[in-house]
Amino acid sequence: MKIEVRLFASLAAYADHGDMDSEGCLNLEGPATIRDAVLRLGVPEQEIKLVFLNGIGASLDSSLKDKDRVGIFPPIGGG
Template sequence: MQIEIRLFAYLRELLPLESRGVKKIQVKNDLTIDDLMDEIGISEKEIMIVMINGIRKLDYNESMKEGDRVAIFPPVGGG
């Protein structure tokens, strides 16, 4: 199945520069958020917010569906 991932802040560096942090990828059916983070190479401690189709998800064992848009935000700091 195909999903779209959107990475924000420094996580964008995990995708090719020309993708601008957005990429459609093929993944296996019943892939969970946790599985996706493993495939991308992101540890759970690097994540602050995960949204699927604009809805925040707290359960990373939830499976995704064809066409889902997954947004992943790291903790941000400033000063």
């Protein structure tokens, strides 16, 4: 299955992983979860604060299907 993965802020560096294509998509063998995608990209789970699946809050254990869109955010500070 092909999923679109967007890594934001400090996690964007992991988007350069060789498994992602130029459109930010990752091919996974199903069945798979968001955690499987995170592991494949080498993103440390402790650096993840928010996860969205097709624009809706999700968990790392959420199941994926072909053409899903995943957004992953780290904790963000400001001030």
